[in-house]
Amino acid sequence: xxxxxxxxxxxxxxxxxxxxxxxxxxxxxxxxxxxxxxxxxxxxxxxxxxxxxxxxxxxxxxxxxxxxxxxxxxxxxxxxxxxxxxxxxxxxxxxxxxxxxxxxxxxxxxxxxxxxxxxxxxxxxxxxxxxxxxxxxxxxxxxxxxxxxxxxxxxxxxxxxxxxxxxxxxxxxxxxxxxxxxxxxxxxxxxxxxxxxxxxxxxxxxxxxxxxxxxxxxxxxxxxxxxxxxxxxxxxxxxxxxxxxxxxxxxxxxxxxxxxxxxxxxxxxxxxxxxxxxxxxxxxxxxxxxxxxxxxxxxxxxxxxxxxxxxxxxxxxxxxxxxxxxxxxxxxxxxxxxxxxxxxxxxxxxxxxxxxxxxxxxxxxxxxxxxxxxxxxxxxxxxxxxxxxxxxxxxxxxxxxxxxxxxxxxxxxxxxxxxxxxxxxxxxxxx
Amino acid sequence: xxxxxxxxxxxxxxxxxxxxxxxxxxxxxxxxxxxxxxxxxxxxxxxxxxxxxxxxxxxxxxxxxxxxxxxxxxxxxxxxxxxxxxxxxxxxxxxxxxxx
Numbered sequence: 297x298x299x300x301x302x303x304x305x306x307x308x309x310x311x312x313x314x315x316x317x318x319x320x321x322x323x324x325x326x327x328x329x330x331x332x333x334x335x336x337x338x339x340x341x342x343x344x345x346x347x348x349x350x351x352x353x354x355x356x357x358x359x360x361x362x363x364x365x366x367x368x369x370x371x372x373x374x375x376x377x378x379x380x381x382x383x384x385x386x387x388x389x390x391x392x393x394x395x396x397x398x399x400x401x402x403x404x405x406x407x408x409x410x411x412x413x414x415x416x417x418x419x420x421x422x423x424x425x426x427x428x429x430x431x432x433x434x435x436x437x438x439x440x441x442x443x444x445x446x447x448x449x450x451x452x453x454x455x456x457x458x459x460x461x462x463x464x465x466x467x468x469x470x471x472x473x474x475x476x477x478x479x480x481x482x483x484x485x486x487x488x489x490x491x492x493x494x495x496x497x498x499x500x501x502x503x504x505x506x507x508x509x510x511x512x513x514x515x516x517x518x519x520x521x522x523x524x525x526x527x528x529x530x531x532x533x534x535x536x537x538x539x540x541x542x543x544x545x546x547x548x549x550x551x552x553x554x555x556x557x558x559x560x561x562x563x564x565x566x567x568x569x570x571x572x573x574x575x576x577x578x579x580x581x582x583x584x585x586x587x588x589x590x591x592x593x594x595x596x597x598x599x600x601x602x603x604x605x606x607x608x609x610x611x612x613x614x615x616x617x618x619x620x621x622x623x624x625x626x627x628x629x630x631x632x633x634x635x636x637x638x639x640x641x642x643x644x645x646x647x648x649x650x651x652x653x654x655x656x657x658x659x660x661x662x663x664x665x666x667x668x669x670x671x672x673x674x675x676x677x678x679x680x681x682x683x684x685x686x687x688x689x690x691x692x693x694x695x696x697x698x699x700x701x702x703x704x705x706x707x708x709x710x711x712x713x714x715x716x717x718x719x720x721x722x723x724x725x726x727x
Numbered sequence: 728x729x730x731x732x733x734x735x736x737x738x739x740x741x742x743x744x745x746x747x748x749x750x751x752x753x754x755x756x757x758x759x760x761x762x763x764x765x766x767x768x769x770x771x772x773x774x775x776x777x778x779x780x781x782x783x784x785x786x787x788x789x790x791x792x793x794x795x796x797x798x799x800x801x802x803x804x805x806x807x808x809x810x811x812x813x814x815x816x817x818x819x820x821x822x823x824x825x826x827x
Contacts, residue, residue, distance in 0.1 A: 510810065
């Protein structure tokens, strides 16, 4: 019976919705807190309050949405069902509670003792995620570049969260003296090894799919794959054994990998058939532009050894690259999920909307320009060390966040009333 | 009346790709349809491998064809060679996408 075809591999809508809705809530919380960090513009970039906010944003928003999207994308990309959907629910609740406990313990020094418990919950939740992914790979038959990226990024995630858990324990028990080394290894493996490698991998599916690009070569992304692995391994060994030459080599290789990946994205965009610069295309262009800028900032920081550049690098990467990339794809993936749940059974029976209809285009477009304006102001404020301007910039970014939340709500409730009327019509026989 | 390939294509034209907004026949995703009595074998592709609509597109195509009077079953085969490109789409689609 053909009825099962559409549900064979897809996860239930409610599972992915858990991750997307929680991601939106954490995005809103971070946007609300960000203006209160204006004083940090003049401070040290590795303060515990900044670490708390960065974890709230990266784990609560960026990684939350990535996890949700991976549950949707892994089965279709690898052409095999995810190993366990139940694991995904358990992971979600442990992950959310872990983030709340961990970031609060990091933020308020009076509650530092709860920090390891939050870290442990998050650590276990991430192990559940990677185990689920690794077990899914047991049945894989197609080893393309996307499958390789997803596998290796999850290996780096395992290493990264293990180091993160050790750091959390070390904050309380102080058994390892070189915590800064561990922090650098943690940042490299989670942000570059997991988030950026995952974006590179799934970008090879999402970008051509949404821009209808064809006929481009994949050599650049293959080069990026091997170069970033070499870069990260060199960086980890160099940091652990305090061999600066290896560490520098690692940074160099990783930077080259990013530029290979950017060149691949350029190839995809230059062969795109869909020429319209809609809200998705604008978000993608802004995300890649901020990624390039953030890397020049990082290299300047490494050369000048000025902490302001590290702060600026983190801010531009997190609130520029990650924000634009994730928000742009929320506008694409969430409408698909809602459409799939609400309209796919009605195809051929009623006139169903297009996916783009399920996003308020004007608000998405306005949100893009507002977020970009706020971001540029905040970046300028960090460079000039003017806390007041940083506050204005981040408040403007917060308005952008509210518009994203509105659009998520718009998509989630899209067509409910119309469908209720349709179902009533079926009941009373008028349809 | 015997079912013709044209009748199968007309039925397939009712299947719309909700992401792009065009029917899958005009997009050039249908590579062929073979009518054998009351059975139809459709060969089609998708614009991207790994598209989340993969299974649904197959199902909608199958259901659309099976609605034709005189057709009892339809088998839809997804192929990746030759890979889809915009030259396979109709002029109307190319124009709307800005591919001209």
